[in-house]
Amino acid sequence: MKSLVGSPGTVSGLLLRLGQCLFAAASIGVMVSSSGFSNYTAFCYLIASMGLQVLWSMGLACLDVYALRIKRDLHNPVLVSLFVVGDWVTATLSLAAACSSAGVTILFARDVRFCSRGLDLSCSRYQISISCAFVTWALIAKSSLVMFWLLASV
């Protein structure tokens, strides 16, 4: 298997995983600190999806640290297949969560103008949280493409 930027067991792979954890955790933190988020299914789903992302990326970051310390090669077809499935599932869920929350926030901000009417909605916090979720998705999409490429080029 070739080695690519972001492949498992490398420093770039570890940085990518840490970035995913960081942005997913930031997204959860900002959303939880906003008022009234729990009334909306899309925002609760965003928190659940980002929570799953944190767990998955944290697990793989630990595996990367272990592989780097004992200099073990993680480029083995069975492991990479597992990473591909996990990465694709979490990437799809993250994009779905970010987009559904973005749809609801755009509805509040532009279509029904709830944000400018002084209701109990932290629209700017929703927007920051969703931006973090999109960054998380971009990072996990990069990981997924690298994993799929590694698997296909065996």
Next chain:
Amino acid sequence: MKSLVGSPGTVSGLLLRLGQCLFAAASIGVMVSSSGFSNYTAFCYLIASMGLQVLWSMGLACLDVYALRIKRDLHNPVLVSLFVVGDWVTATLSLAAACSSAGVTILFARDVRFCSRGLDLSCSRYQISISCAFVTWALIAKSSLVMFWLLASV
């Protein structure tokens, strides 16, 4: 390059493209026939995204018909790279559009219960249209994976 179910220039590839066109067109048709859709950004974005999907899938279906008629092989790295980029962009846009519209519809149906209050909203039509968009996404995701696999296994 290997030949997979759904690869370009094959009957299965053509059927996949026609399925994408059909479900995307159905999604647009049902959404356009619902009342009040134009007041919501997410639903307008769904129509735009499904429109792009129809154009892209129709173009590739025509190319498949041409390749099948003159028995030409479309498994050429430059063409497949082009298909990969187009398929990934349209797949991501379709998923984003379907999820943002689903977020808004769930908000109407469950969170604020606008659907059961007899307002001028065709909630069941929105749901049918979004279901068609998710089927379109599943079909385009299958095409994208096949194309990426073909490209990576050159």
